[in-house]
Amino acid sequence: MGRIVMKFGGTSVADLDRIRAVSKLVAAEVAAGHEIAVVVSAMSGETNRLVALVDALDADMAPSGEKSGGAVEDEYDSIVASGEQVTSGLLAIALRRRGIPARSWLGWQIPLRTDMAHSKARIAEIESSAIGPSLANGHVAVVAGFQGINDEGRISTLGRGGSDTSAVALAVALKADRCDIYTDVDGVYTTDPRIVPEARRLNRIAFEEMLELASLGAKVLQVRSVELAMNNDLPIRVLTSMAEAGQDNPGTLVCHEDQTMEERVVSGVAYSRDEAQITLLRLADEPGVVARVCKAMSDANVIVDMIVQGISRSDNTANLTFTVGERDLDTALEALEQARQEIGFEALKHDRDVTKVSVVGIGMRSHTGVAQTMFEALAAKGINIEVIATSEIKISVLIDSEYTELAVRALHSAFDLHETPAPPVTAP
Amino acid sequence: MGRIVMKFGGTSVADLDRIRAVSKLVAAEVAAGHEIAVVVSAMSGETNRLVALVDALDADMAPSGEKSGGAVEDEYDSIVASGEQVTSGLLAIALRRRGIPARSWLGWQIPLRTDMAHSKARIAEIESSAIGPSLANGHVAVVAGFQGINDEGRISTLGRGGSDTSAVALAVALKADRCDIYTDVDGVYTTDPRIVPEARRLNRIAFEEMLELASLGAKVLQVRSVELAMNNDLPIRVLTSMAEAGQDNPGTLVCHEDQTMEERVVSGVAYSRDEAQITLLRLADEPGVVARVCKAMSDANVIVDMIVQGISRSDNTANLTFTVGERDLDTALEALEQARQEIGFEALKHDRDVTKVSVVGIGMRSHTGVAQTMFEALAAKGINIEVIATSEIKISVLIDSEYTELAVRALHSAFDLHETPAPPVTAP
Numbered sequence: 001m002g003r004i005v006m007k008f009g010g011t012s013v014a015d016l017d018r019i020r021a022v023s024k025l026v027a028a029e030v031a032a033g034h035e036i037a038v039v040v041s042a043m044s045g046e047t048n049r050l051v052a053l054v055d056a057l058d059a060d061m062a063p064s065g066e067k068s069g070g071a072v073e074d075e076y077d078s079i080v081a082s083g084e085q086v087t088s089g090l091l092a093i094a095l096r097r098r099g100i101p102a103r104s105w106l107g108w109q110i111p112l113r114t115d116m117a118h119s120k121a122r123i124a125e126i127e128s129s130a131i132g133p134s135l136a137n138g139h140v141a142v143v144a145g146f147q148g149i150n151d152e153g154r155i156s157t158l159g160r161g162g163s164d165t166s167a168v169a170l171a172v173a174l175k176a177d178r179c180d181i182y183t184d185v186d187g188v189y190t191t192d193p194r195i196v197p198e199a200r201r202l203n204r205i206a207f208e209e210m211l212e213l214a215s216l217g218a219k220v221l222q223v224r225s226v227e228l229a230m231n232n233d234l235p236i237r238v239l240t241s242m243a244e245a246g247q248d249n250p251g252t253l254v255c256h257e258d259q260t261m262e263e264r265v266v267s268g269v270a271y272s273r274d275e276a277q278i279t280l281l282r283l284a285d286e287p288g289v290v291a292r293v294c295k296a297m298s299d300a301n302v303i304v305d306m307i308v309q310g311i312s313r314s315d316n317t318a319n320l321t322f323t324v325g326e327r328d329l330d331t332a333l334e335a336l337e338q339a340r341q342e343i344g345f346e347a348l349k350h351d352r353d354v355t356k357v358s359v360v361g362i363g364m365r366s367h368t369g370v371a372q373t374m375f376e377a378l379a380a381k382g383i384n385i386e387v388i389a390t391s392e393i394k395i396s397v398l399i400d401s402e403y404t405e406l407a408v409r410a411l412h413s414a415f416d417l418h419e420t421p422a423p424p425v426t427a428p
Numbered sequence: 429m430g431r432i433v434m435k436f437g438g439t440s441v442a443d444l445d446r447i448r449a450v451s452k453l454v455a456a457e458v459a460a461g462h463e464i465a466v467v468v469s470a471m472s473g474e475t476n477r478l479v480a481l482v483d484a485l486d487a488d489m490a491p492s493g494e495k496s497g498g499a500v501e502d503e504y505d506s507i508v509a510s511g512e513q514v515t516s517g518l519l520a521i522a523l524r525r526r527g528i529p530a531r532s533w534l535g536w537q538i539p540l541r542t543d544m545a546h547s548k549a550r551i552a553e554i555e556s557s558a559i560g561p562s563l564a565n566g567h568v569a570v571v572a573g574f575q576g577i578n579d580e581g582r583i584s585t586l587g588r589g590g591s592d593t594s595a596v597a598l599a600v601a602l603k604a605d606r607c608d609i610y611t612d613v614d615g616v617y618t619t620d621p622r623i624v625p626e627a628r629r630l631n632r633i634a635f636e637e638m639l640e641l642a643s644l645g646a647k648v649l650q651v652r653s654v655e656l657a658m659n660n661d662l663p664i665r666v667l668t669s670m671a672e673a674g675q676d677n678p679g680t681l682v683c684h685e686d687q688t689m690e691e692r693v694v695s696g697v698a699y700s701r702d703e704a705q706i707t708l709l710r711l712a713d714e715p716g717v718v719a720r721v722c723k724a725m726s727d728a729n730v731i732v733d734m735i736v737q738g739i740s741r742s743d744n745t746a747n748l749t750f751t752v753g754e755r756d757l758d759t760a761l762e763a764l765e766q767a768r769q770e771i772g773f774e775a776l777k778h779d780r781d782v783t784k785v786s787v788v789g790i791g792m793r794s795h796t797g798v799a800q801t802m803f804e805a806l807a808a809k810g811i812n813i814e815v816i817a818t819s820e821i822k823i824s825v826l827i828d829s830e831y832t833e834l835a836v837r838a839l840h841s842a843f844d845l846h847e848t849p850a851p852p853v854t855a856p
Contacts, residue, residue, distance in 0.1 A: 016485050050514065057444050057518055061525035072521045078532055079517035082510035086478065089507035090485055093500045097489035104506055108536065109581055153537055 002177035003035040003135065007145065007167035012182050012241035013087050014044035021241070023094035025182070026140060028245040030100055037131065037141040037174060039167040040091055042083025050080050073118035077147075077157045081107065084144035084163075092142045102140035105131055107147035107155065112166065114148035114156040121148060121156035123166065126173035135174065143170060164225035172232040179234055180251075181221060182241035187252035188213070188220055190417040191269040195408045198418035202267060203250065206257040209267045210236075212360040212394045216270035226254065257362055265363035265370060266415040269408050272356045273401060275305070276329040277386060278336070282317040282346035292343045293320060293336075300335035302328040306356070306389040306398060317346070321387055323398060326352055354386060355404045358396040359411055371395055377414035383407050430605035431463040431563065435573065435595035439612050440669035441515050442472035449669070451522035453610070454568060456673040458528055465559065465569040465602060467595040468519055470511025478508050501546035505575075505585045508547075509535065512572035512591075520570045530568040533559055535575035535583065540594065542576035542584040549576060549584035551594065554601035563602065571598060592653035600660040607662055608679075609649060610669035615680035616641070616648055618845040619697040623836045626846035630695060631678065634685040637695045638664075640788045640822045644698035654682065685790055693798060694789035694843040697836055701829060703733070704757040705782045705814060706764070710745040710774035720771045721748060721764075728763035730756040734784070734817040734826060745774070749815055751826060754780055782814060783832045786824040787839055799823055805842035811835050 006026060013019050022038075029036050041047075054076055088104035095102035110131055114121035131141050145163030150156045158166055164181060171179035187201040188210065205213075207230035214223045220238055229236045239251025283289055290309065297304050302324050310319035324332045329350060336348060364370050374395055378385060383406065387398040399407055412418060434454060441447050450466075457464050469475075482504055516532035523530035538559055542549035559569050573591030578584045586594055592609060599607035615629040616638065633641075635658035642651045648666055657664045667679025711717055718737065725732050730752050738747035752760045757778060764776060792798050802823055806813060811834065815826040827835055840846060 016481070019485065020489065053444065053514070053518060054521065057447065057521055058525070061448065061522060072524055075517040075520045075524075075532055078534070079514050082513045085510045085513070086481070086507050089503040090481060092503045093482065093485055094489060096500055096503075097486070104503055106506070106583075155534075 001033040003037075003174060004029060005037045005039060005167055005171035005174065005176045005179045007039040007163060007179065007181045008041065008241055009163065009183060010041040010044040010047070011184050013040055013042075013091065016090070018241075019043075019087070019090050019094055021244075022182075023091060023098055023100075024245040025241065025243075026091075026095060027098050027100055030140060035135040035138070037135060037143055037170060037176070038091065039143045039145040039163060039170060040084060040087045041145050041163045042080075043087055046083040046086070047080060050083055051076075054079060071118075074154050077118050077121075078155045081144070081147040081155045081157055084146050088142045088144040092140075095140055095142070100140055101138060102142055103134070105141050105143045107144060108149035108153075110143070112148040112170070114150050114158070116150050116152070116156075118150075118154075118156055121150065121158055123148060123158070123169045126169055128173045128175075132174060162222075164222040165228060168225040168228045168234065168236065171234055172228065176234065178237060179229065180237045180239060181225075182239060183220060184240065184242065185220060185238075186240040186243070186249065187238055188254070188268070190267070191408055191412050192271070195271075195405050196269075196412045196418070199412065200418060202252050204253045204255060205267055206362045207254060208257070208393055209360050209362055210254045212358070212391070213268055213270050216272050216356070216358050216360070216394075216396075221254070229254065230256075263363075264361065265367045266359045266361035266417065267363075268360050269411045269415070269417065270358045270360060271404055271408055272358075273404065274326045275323050275354050275356045275398065276326045276332075277321060277323050277351040277354045277398060278329075278332060279349040280320045280336070280343070280345040280347075281349065282313070282315070283320050284344045285312045285316050285318045289343065290320065292339070293322075296335050296339040296343060297324070297332060300331050302332045302335065306387045306396065308387050308389075320345075323354070323356070323387065353401045354398050355401045355407075356396050356398050357404065357407045357411065358394055359415065360394045361415075362393050364393050364395075373414055374411060377410045378407060381406055381410050383410075429461040431465075431602060432457060433465045433467060433595055433599035433602065433604045433607045435467040435591060435607065435609045436469065436669055437591065437611055438469040438472040438475070440610050441468055441470075441519065444518070446669075447471075447515070447518050447522050449672075450610075451519060451526055451528075452673040453669065453671075454519075454523060455526050455528055458568060463563040463566070465563060465571055465598060465604070466519065467571045467573040467591060467598060468512060468515045469573050469591045470508075471515055474511040474514070475508060478511055479504075482507060499546075502582050505546050505549075506583045509572070509575040509583045509585055512574050516570045516572040520568075523568055523570070528568055529566060530570055531562070533569050533571045535572060536577035536581075538571070540576040540598070542578050542586070544578050544580070544584075546578075546582075546584055549578065549586055551576060551586070551597045554597055556601045556603075560602055590650075590652075592650040593656060596653040596656045596662065596664065599662055600656065604662070606665060607657065608665045608667060609653075610667060611648060612668065612670065613648060613666075614668040614671070614677065615666050616682070616696070618695070619836055619840050620699070623699075623833050624697075624840045624846070627840065628846060630680050632681045632683060633695055634790045635682060636685070636821055637788050637790050638682045640786070640819070641696055641698050644700055644784070644786050644788070644822075644824075649682070657682065658684075691791075692789065693791035693795045694787045694845065695791075696788050697785065697839045697843070697845065698788060699783055699785045699832055699836055701783050701832065702754045703751050703782050703784045703826065704754045704760075705749060705751050705779040705826060706757075706760060707777040708748045708764070708771070708773040708775075709777065710741070710743070711748050712772045713740045713744050713746045717771065718748065720767070721750075724763050724767040724771060725752070725760060728759050730760045730763065734815045734824065736815050736817075748773075751782070751784065751815065781829040782826050783829045783835075784824050784826050785832065785835045785839065786822055787843065788822045789843075790821050792821050792823075801842055802839060805838045806835060809834055809838050811838075 243249040307322040671677040735750040
């Protein structure tokens with residue numbers, strides 16, 4: 001018996017059949033004696049339909065400087081938030097039809113307060129004084145995800161994909177015991193099963209590991225939601241919404257390190273193809289030059305990831321290599337060309353065909369030899385490493401994209417990740 | 429220069445092209461120096477789509493007595509209200525793209541407070557303290573019609589077609605000079621132009637006349653909206669949303685009698701085919717028997733319209749004839765059969781193929797001979813009158829449906845309604 005927030009994304013509530021299936025999953029948790037709040041996204045495709053309406057309207061009424069009556073993000077938010085409004089109402093109806101007292105809660109009804117940044121708002125505060133007692137009275141709260149209300153009383157949205165975060169934030173505000181994120185996979189895997197069929201579902205993973213994996217592009221949880229859960233010591237369970245109610249569906253529990261219990265050094269192998277490598281040739285080797293490069297990038301809103309400075313040459317210059325997101329490459333190159341005089345480099349090279357492969361594991365803190373195992377495994381397959389970056393619980397290498405699958409398989413095998421999993425543990 | 433509430437129904441905002449056209453009409457009023465609030469319905473078809481979702485969900489989760497977790501009208505309202513939410517946002521964007529400061533207002537943002545009757549709520553109060561100053565600052569308020577908020581903070585809807593009423597109520601609350609109802613016809617006509625091509629648009633019509641016409645089934649304005657305008661002395665203008673901005677589009681002004689200025693006895697001829705006639709044969713001719721019939725009908729929620737008692741027969745019985753809405757006929761017949769003993773009648777007849785034809789005109793109050801003209805015109809065409817009912821400004825007759833068009837044409841002609849209209853008058 002506890003209080004649980006369950007979150008269902010767009011594909012989990014894609015149509016009325018899926019909404020009925022979700023109502024069964026919720027009913028099973030209610031039957032188990034839990035107090036339940038459910039956070040839902042818009043029905044799959046609905047947000048796109050609404051965004052397309054706004055875009056089409058704008059297409060031939062585009063702002064012409066002197067004519068536009070202002071930005072339109074506030075209205076965009078009001079329009080797009082209607083998608084979750086519909087789903088929350090439908091799920092509340094489906095639950096009542098199962099005999100379960102339930103009602104929908106829109107962002108402004110809770111209220112879930114946000115800052116003023118329309119279409120990418122951040123949660124400022126979630127009031128629990130109305131929804132909390134409702135849960136305690138045995139009513140299921142069906143919350144429209146992804147939306148809130150700002151200080152001007154306007155609807156704000158948390159930006160696309162913000163519903164994981166609103167679910168976790170709601171769970172924190174409601175002092176829930178756990179937040180269950182239902183998705184289209186049945187948990188967090190040691191690596192991408194499409195590349196390594198022997199990849200196995202992890203029963204537990206530490207917040208820090210999940211954070212690294214999410215940052216590395218694992219789509220299963222949003223980075224902000226993991227940070228929020230970690231900071232508030234709220235366990236998240238990732239599990240599939242496609243299971244029948246009552247069917248075995250343990251998922252993966254994301255929780256604090258001391259609860260993970262499995263003895264392992266590396267928990268997973270991740271990769272990201274959304275990388276591009278930039279090299280500045282014969283950069284003046286003097287203090288502050290790297291800072292000037294980073295400033296040019298941050299002025300252009302480009303995030304620099306891996307960065308390595310080459311050995312100084314006899315003419316007192318050095319090469320500088322760094323990576324940016326592939327989608328930012330053109331912006332980055334343009335900004336660098338414009339700042340060429342100021343930064344002072346001779347030439348510029350770039351490469352889109354690179355992949356970042358990472359091993360992540362909280363056990364690295366206390367185990368040596370992880371880097372050595374990694375580099376040996378890659379060398380054994382003849383894979384060349386362009387750049388290396390490390391953190392306390394992660395080692396990343398940049399390699400030629402052609403070798404991606406080979407590298408992931410080699411590392412998965414080198415760290416024995418396909419071993420029999422530890423026996424399942426019960427979620428709290 | 430004044431303050432005007434403009435209202436656009438579903439077909440007027442059916443798609444993005446129509447929304448752009450509406451934004452032009454609004455822009456023209458703004459350019460003329462008016463303060464403008466706009467009330468919009470959902471895009472045509474959208475409300476039906478949302479209702480169909482709820483119905484389909486209910487179809488195989490129908491309440492089974494012990495299982496249902498309660499009525500679902502509150503969630504229905506929350507779902508259906510999303511339609512107007514989208515339209516109001518889109519129109520606000522279209523206006524800004526024309527350089528006009530505008531924002532959307534949802535029912536709960538105004539707030540427009542209603543009673544607790546979900547899906548057919550009545551307006552209790554409209555707060556003008558937020559929206560009023562916004563208008564005075566030159567911002568156009570784009571209001572989602574058809575919706576409000578109740579004392580529990582839930583979204584309520586005014587029932588289908590409630591947006592005329594919310595527009596008029598808003599105009600009253602904002603102390604507007606006029607409420608302009610844009611629709612798919614260009615005004616109120618002397619009769620249905622599909623039957624009488626010579627029917628002409630009225631420049632003005634009195635509230636009382638419009639009320640009778642609306643009650644008689646003229647679809648152009650909702651009865652409640654006319655009542656509200658009359659009680660608050662708020663002129664309503666009915667005009668087409670299909671005209672280009674700037675094009676001559678005077679419409680029909682619905683206002684107080686002393687403003688109508690046109691000298692005429694009869695303003696229009698209306699007809700309603702949604703009628704059914706019931707005759708109770710050999711009813712005991714004693715006090716209270718008609719009351720027992722009316723009670724049986726009102727217990728069955730059936731509204732009795734025209735009613736006439738035949739001449740008493742020698743056996744101290746009489747026939748009683750009355751009309752009900754055709755859709756209520758089966759309910760009415762069933763209720764009468766069940767109450768046969770109590771009421772005391774011998775037999776029951778009914779006829780679905782009847783039409784009520786009415787002439788309406790405020791001039792009847794001071795002119796005699798209207799009934800005579802009407803009956804003579806019908807007799808000249810050989811049309812038999814089943815039932816007659818009169819009010820201060822209306823005479824209605826029930827006739828065989830086959831004669832509907834013939835009767836309407838004869839009456840339109842008998843009262844010279846196809847004459848040249850009076851010169852247009854400027855709306856206040």
